Amino acid sequence: MFLNVIHFPPNVPDLIRQALSVFLCCLAPFQVLFNQFKYFFNLYFLLLACSQFVPEMRLGALYTYWVPLGFVLAVTVIREAVEEIRCYVRDKEVNSQVYSRLTARGTVKVKSSNIQVGDLIIVEKNQRVPADMIFLRTSEKNGSCFLRTDQLDGETDWKLRLPVACTQRLPTAADLLQIRSYVYAEEPNIDIHNFVGTFTREDSDPPISESLSIENTLWAGTVVASGTVVGVVLYTGRELRSVMNTSNPRSKIGLFDLEVNCLTKILFGALVVVSLVMVALQHFAGRWYLQIIRFLLLFSNIIPISLRVNLDMGKIVYSWVIRRDSKIPGTVVRSSTIPEQLGRISYLLTDKTGTLTQNEMIFKRLHLGTVAYGLDSMDEVQSHIFSIYTQQSQDPPAQKGPTLTTKVRRTMSSRVHEAVKAIALCHNVTPVYESNGVTDQAEAEKQYEDSCRVYQASSPDEVALVQWTESVGLTLVGRDQSSMQLRTPGDQILNFTILQIFPFTYESKRMGIIVRDESTGEITFYMKGADVVMAGIVQYNDWLEEECGNMAREGLRVLVVAKKSLAEEQYQDFEARYVQAKLSVHDRSLKVATVIESLEMEMELLCLTGVEDQLQADVRPTLETLRNAGIKVWMLTGDKLETATCTAKNAHLVTRNQDIHVFRLVTNRGEAHLELNAFRRKHDCALVISGDSLEVCLKYYEYEFMELACQCPAVVCCRCAPTQKAQIVRLLQERTGKLTCAVGDGGNDVSMIQESDCGVGVEGKEGKQASLAADFSITQFKHLGRLLMVHGRNSYKRSAALSQFVIHRSLCISTMQAVFSSVFYFASVPLYQGFLIIGYSTIYTMFPVFSLVLDKDVKSEVAMLYPELYKDLLKGRPLSYKTFLIWVLISIYQGSTIMYGALLLFESEFVHIVAISFTSLILTELLMVALTIQTWHWLMTVAELLSLACYIASLVFLHEFIDVYFIATLSFLWKVSVITLVSCLPLYVLKYLRRRFSPPSYSKLTS
Structure with missing residues (x-):
């Protein structure tokens, strides 16, 4: 096995390997001068101290000027030394961890720092992945493994990873040394969520070529959560994804520090003026220039x-x-240089889901168009599911044929069943079985014990939906890379083959899956997503838009679920085009998206789902406290306008006696001008605007819009992209000159948090990504008030x-x-x-x-x-x-x-x-x-x-x-x-x- 590359760095990240040497270099006089005396006032005091070596300028003992300067430098250098030594000790421990390497002579032990590109490394369960690798084999019977990635991307959910198919089929791991293959990989980059490459086995007839994606990778810094895996090392050292993402964060200089610097400059001006006045009163007699220097020393x-x-x-x-x-337990200070910023915040920009709300989803509504089921009628849904999977003996025996009522009920049961089955199949949830504290996913193939089952998913919404289908009778009991098992109310196991999965992305706002029913052979394409994108995918109907709005006004997060039956020939044609697109090295994402979109047409609308995300504890009094403190709160969320407005009202972000101006959807300059004029006539009202309208307003009327928005007591921006959140923060800073604080809990809030003057991350259900990127980390939004x-x-x-x-x-x-x-x-x-x-x-x-x-x-x-x-x-x-x-x-x-x-x-x-x-x-x-x-x-x-x-x-x-x-x-x-x-x-x-x-x-x- 080999890789088509030439030279690779050692598996010791340069930033880590050079940490101690850099510090030792800093002890050299010239390096200290560069690092410490590049600041004007430090350089000034150094020159004053050096002037005491000149007899004409000496005013006293040398230590009078050198000791204070040395004390200041010593404090700074010691602080840096402690940090560098601490990092060095920690990194040395990481780089000394021992792993197993497959070689022609058998398995040998190797330190992490000695691992090279092309090595076949064995990583045990609960062991850290030492380098960026391609996943080749696993000991798990289901042919997959889980990774914990919280130290890489901050997300706490486990990630499913799949080995290369042709290497997983080999009898033993040692057979990896007997095949002739190579990996084509993209150049090292910082994107931890995507990967483009191909794996080619040349000794087979014909040669096998498989596309590689993020699902086939094991990034350094992640931890194997299940089974034992074997991977081939792809990137090492400074080319690791984790290292390339470890850039020095933007150094935030607090407003207080800038004000102190300004006052210090005034003092310096006073120093020069007083010295000149003293010499002027001597009429610049004698060697007056030396007198100026002596007075500068005296008044230093x-x-x-x-x-x-x-x-x-x-x-x-x-x-x-x-x-x-x-x-405020659990609060972490990640940036100790700007605590004074917390005392002068004028604008607070907050995310909604997981920040103001708990991010604990509760299924509240199933809407089929003609009928809707709420929490009080879920037993009806359960009875429909039960009737589908039970014998017709439940019909009255005296009747010779089904009555009209029975036919209607069966039709409704069929509709409910199709909707529930779609929800139970269209997701990225995997049931994991825990026994005596040890996770064993393979146990799912043997027995399905409800008490041991835990659902793993990338989103709380997904888990809430699957848990609801379980409550009404259709339970997800097993899943691997190629199959899924559902259990019916009668304990019958339904087997489905997973043919393709199209994961959710922030750009597409939808996810899909193609499955084959093993009992009937039918192929079905299921899809769910946001209404704004699904409206153009499903068949025409007259109730989708209206009901989505109604559910959103109740504060529910709405998903649209649809399906499409595929003929065998239709799927085979799609698969050929899809595989070809996935093998592309250039513009792979665009080509893959184009092929998928060819399938996303005229889908049958099945249902709408509504889940509720309840407010966190004490959100209302906290927002009231912030408002009384003179802080204006803006809520920036990706949710629907109606849902965001409902949450703003429930949280009392918008008070009861305040009017709300909903900025209508505008698409061009003229419409934006008219709407801004209408908004200008409103007074003391909260503003609600969508991301699309916001983009148009900022494009043509940036100054006018920001001037009006800053006068509002509260602003709600819905359907807001991560880049727009950061843009709003930046514009507030530029237009008002006031300090901003951004609060969020997810990866889509990181850019906003880093752009703000003071970033606060909430450790939530979506992980620690926002928390790790923030200046301050809290566990609940209510702690922000005391902070x-x-x-x-x-x-x-x-x-x-x-x-x-x-x-x-x-x-x-x-x-x-x-x-x-x-x-x-x-x-x-x-x-x-x-x-x-x-x-x-x-x-x-x-x-x-x-x-x-x-x-x-x-x-x-x-x-x-x-x-x-x-x-x-x-x-x-x-x-x-x-x-x-x-x-x-x-x-x-x-x-x-x-x-x-x-x-x-x-x-x-x-x-x-x-x-x-x-x-x-x-x-x-x-x-x-x-x-x-x-x-x-x-x-x-x-x-x-x-x-x-x-x-x-x-x-x-x-x-x-x-x-x-x-x-x-x-x-x-x-x-x-x-x-x-x-x-x-x-x-x-x-x-x-x-x-x-x-x-x-x-x-x-x-x-």
Whole structure:
């Protein structure tokens, strides 16, 4: 066996194999410079530190500038090192797993990292598939196997895989080494849902050629759920589907971070201006350019070097708090860089099925056109099925022939039977039998125990339909790649041969199956799908559209079921064309679709099915909370307009007193213009629009439509494609400039989630694909309320307070330096040197300032009870130019007060100035933290007292900068007390007056 390829990479993904080496390279000086100092401010601080090697620019000890820079770099590098080492250990464990390889000398053991293209690998049950392979053989008697693919595509349902037919027929697995064959495969790509290839066996007469599709593949990262399989390795290393899909996600930069960066740029501008002013006041005398650099060094504290580190550590704390919240169990933070985004969401875009609803389908309605059966009349359906499969002895024995009533009943029974049989056959459901916790599908061939049977399918709708047919008497008891077995009410087994299956896709919105009844030999083509596509496939009727609308208005998900009887010759002709199309290498999908469409004509409409997807718990109060918080909710769904509208009403997305404007279907520019004008005349009404109309409006009147839609209290977009969901998110961001949050649970929501400013995935019945792609993962929609109202609000307010206080801390000492230099004739002489300047922003004030990440203005219960508090954050007031200016003025006032107070009250020693001013500065910072805190946490108290104790204890070792004997005098104590009181007392008074006469909204709730 061989493959027509030339060169392949080793089976160690490059991203994984190079992880440790990349990190080791990062330890090299040049790599660190590239990775860390490509950011302007890091580079700026590096240049300042390097300038201290020039004697004319040196202002003090080298460690004064190098230690803070080294600390910031160390935190970043250590964090990256931990992540890389963790990945390396995990990936090494994966790549060291041992597998069995078939060779001419027998079965040998081989590590995953040593597997090569062309190897025949044996994978046992519950073992991970080590490489992308073509499925050749299985030990299962039914000739198929199941895969668990949740680690690849996030979907929790098991996938059925089929081996190559000619290799499965070989007596033993060792015979694979005796045949001469080759695989033609497409080039490696990222599509995990499709595959095009052919398998050719040349040593047979004539040569056998079989088409290969996704059903014949075993992708790396999946797990074999049943039996033992043998496959030939097709792709390895960086060419694996899983690796090619592991791209670096779009790095989301939060609005808060952008605002902080903007403020930092303003501070940099202030730094340059102050330095130039100082030199200008010297009339640019002497070597003025060196003086500018020295002043840039002196006032470098204006830009807080520790700001980024403090904020990053704060984000880690917020993420930890979210994960530990027992009120929202199972919540996962996948992106710890944007928790503040949760506190400023203006638009929430949500999926419907599985997000607002439970995605647990309950069969509610069977409609045959002239008669409909609901939950209260399912016993009639059961009796019809029973009558079909029982003897005619049930007829009254006195009658010689069937009466009109009996004929009508038999006709109705026949119609009901055909509909139920179609539903029982047209699906992708496979019954799996579990015994003592061990799955054994082959048991289905021996006995069908209801208590052991579990249905596996790709959709909850499918399972709901099959479970309903079981409840009315027609039970799916067995299925493999080529046959299906149904059990009748009389325990008779009906055998059907599966001739072809046409799986459901989001594009086609339908699925079909061709089966042969083994008892009669009849061939039937069954199909079910959405009404929009089935309406053009079934024979003309006058009730389909009306009844679909009626059922949708009741909130039911509607499927149209149809059939077509095929003659043997007709099927043989179709099969020949279909097989030929499947063997095509180029444009296979298009050719296959064309052949199938030739069969989809004039089908007989059998019935409509209606299943209900009930709302999740507490969806209504959650949506009401979001609405009261000033968040506009848009529902984007692929369901029918009527179903989506019904769900929106039931969920109270649209309130009872709100009008609903249903945007009529438009197909051209003129119709869109007229409908937009009609919509413009409506006020305060919810909008419901279909995907087709939306596409036309966005094509011709994008600005006008978005302007009108953004004014609506709620918007429902139905029949919405995944690309349209992402497009709507993008347009909202561009047109409004507001933050968006997208919530979904399925693979069709991934693009929307990734496009939004903050993506939230719901772990649902459809798997974890949306959850894995999101920034935050929750288990129920109701948890979103607490995630935003409590954690989002707290994260934003805490980061705002933390960043402003770090800036205030830096501006205070810079103001003192400016006053000191001004008093002494604008001399570029540092006020504080050595450990004083380092200790000020580390051990003396770091912990109290950072403890602000534990502060909260109201209790969690209050924040949930009054969502209006969240609305206050949407304007960004906690971190605005106004609040920034206020903190700048506070910093200037306190810095000037402390410095002038120390200068006016000192005796004759410079060290006394340093002692008085520095001690006053430390006490002022600690008191300012106390002034800022809204709710005390015991760790805050510990941080305040510990920092004060550290400063007092360190005074003994600071004799180089401070007169130890002077600080023990009464003169020192009263001077420090007066200066500290003057710098802080006015602010306490102003805070009291503000809370007394103009209290903020949160203080009204806590008073």
